[in-house]
Amino acid sequence: MSRITAPAVERRLHLNVNILHSGFVPSAWRLADADPRAFVDVQHYVRVAQIAEAAKLDAVFLADNAAIVDQIDFRPITALEPTVLLASIAAATSHIGVIGTASTSYNEPYNIARRFSTLDHVSNGRAGWNVVTTADLPSARNFGRDAVPDHAQRYERAAEFTELVKALWDSWEDDAFVGDKAGGRFVDVSKVHPVAHRGQYFDVQGPLNLPRSPQGHPVVVQAGGSPDGRDLAARHAEAVFSASQSFEESAAYRRDLNTRAAAYGRAGVKVLAGLTTIIGATEAQALRRRDELVDQIPWRYSLHRLAGTLGIDVERLKLDRPLPDDIALPGGGNGNHTFFHATIAQGRSHGYTVRELIRSLAGGTGHRVIVGTPEQVADDIEHWFNGGAADGFNLMPDALPGGLSDFVDGVVPILQKRGIFRTEYEGTTLREHLGLACPDNAELWRKSA
Numbered sequence: 001m002s003r004i005t006a007p008a009v010e011r012r013l014h015l016n017v018n019i020l021h022s023g024f025v026p027s028a029w030r031l032a033d034a035d036p037r038a039f040v041d042v043q044h045y046v047r048v049a050q051i052a053e054a055a056k057l058d059a060v061f062l063a064d065n066a067a068i069v070d071q072i073d074f075r076p077i078t079a080l081e082p083t084v085l086l087a088s089i090a091a092a093t094s095h096i097g098v099i100g101t102a103s104t105s106y107n108e109p110y111n112i113a114r115r116f117s118t119l120d121h122v123s124n125g126r127a128g129w130n131v132v133t134t135a136d137l138p139s140a141r142n143f144g145r146d147a148v149p150d151h152a153q154r155y156e157r158a159a160e161f162t163e164l165v166k167a168l169w170d171s172w173e174d175d176a177f178v179g180d181k182a183g184g185r186f187v188d189v190s191k192v193h194p195v196a197h198r199g200q201y202f203d204v205q206g207p208l209n210l211p212r213s214p215q216g217h218p219v220v221v222q223a224g225g226s227p228d229g230r231d232l233a234a235r236h237a238e239a240v241f242s243a244s245q246s247f248e249e250s251a252a253y254r255r256d257l258n259t260r261a262a263a264y265g266r267a268g269v270k271v272l273a274g275l276t277t278i279i280g281a282t283e284a285q286a287l288r289r290r291d292e293l294v295d296q297i298p299w300r301y302s303l304h305r306l307a308g309t310l311g312i313d314v315e316r317l318k319l320d321r322p323l324p325d326d327i328a329l330p331g332g333g334n335g336n337h338t339f340f341h342a343t344i345a346q347g348r349s350h351g352y353t354v355r356e357l358i359r360s361l362a363g364g365t366g367h368r369v370i371v372g373t374p375e376q377v378a379d380d381i382e383h384w385f386n387g388g389a390a391d392g393f394n395l396m397p398d399a400l401p402g403g404l405s406d407f408v409d410g411v412v413p414i415l416q417k418r419g420i421f422r423t424e425y426e427g428t429t430l431r432e433h434l435g436l437a438c439p440d441n442a443e444l445w446r447k448s449a
Contacts, residue, residue, distance in 0.1 A: 013385050013420045014392025016059045017052045019045055023399035024276045026075045026363045027296035039076035046092045048401045055408040056422050058433040059097030066106050067138035074301045083115050090123035097430030099128035104161040106143045110204055113168035116218045125214030125429035130221040133158045155228035157201045162236045167195045169217045170441040171207030215431050216438040225338035234260030238436055239270040241394045243342040243366045250389040270391040274367035277377055278398045279406040286371045297363045309339050309365040319355040323347045339366035374410030
């Protein structure tokens, strides 16, 4: 099987869209043109992906939870299993990448290796796996555990898990499949190798039961801001979904991640910063849209959501007072570091009251929100990209599909005119979109021969 090596090209901006059911803002499902059942409607996700593909975005991304972790009396949740949904999206598109989340805490390496390799075959080389460790108690209880495994243990398991998945993807050499009708030779079994893994958490013989996929490996993505999360990304990730509230914070994160990657002998990791956009023809119009959306969210919902992110009792949050001073990492450091730190940073740096913080986050938690015109959004993106704070963005429009259409129609043409975003796809695989080479496993098996 021939492999495509990513060409050396000038640095280009990367844009994904995170399909958060009806949109990032919790009240998006209440808009007049929204369908409340969109969160379980495959055609909704397909429409969003087709809008993104028409604009030449790199990929669509699906988050995931193994439990109900939001307040479903008010808001839709992540419900459909990502890889099944992404296979449907892949069938309805031809170029855009399809990235899905799967937890290393509540899966097995063989299943995940097979699932994402299958998605890469089905999509003709457009798949990516977002590696997460899962820190919420409801998920733990759904898998027979009374407590969340501690932070260090989760990341030890994740490191072994990811290493093993990659080994399984490498267990077939590129030319192991023969398919020789005349000679009656289907597979060269000398080129299919057991992984024979015995580790701290897993015992897997292998090999994988399907040939190597079009990209060699699906693209490995990670999202974690803790030291353990950064180290996992530095060892294995090719792109990272980050959450930073300021240019300086994101630039420092990117430098640290690439320094860590270099220590493992790896090239730089692409940092794709989370970004919510609320767009209007004028800034005043965009602000009105933000306020109208936030005003449709019950304060009860927002307070409980914020308290959950911070790991504190909701009674400690007073709408017209700043955040309490003595907020420690949730669960003694066993919670979600990334969104905790991003939310705290937003509140502290601006001196916001809780009410102002919730409004600035558009009812969400952690991710940066830009409210403005297409030109203002494009200026901000260009500043972060050219200044080295990010290699691109994981977009979370306020509402879907309308908010993505606003971005595609208003912002993308400006970025294209400025020469930092593509006007056409230069390849067909996700690796080509991201400028990544296909991993070559031939040398691996030559060394072991």
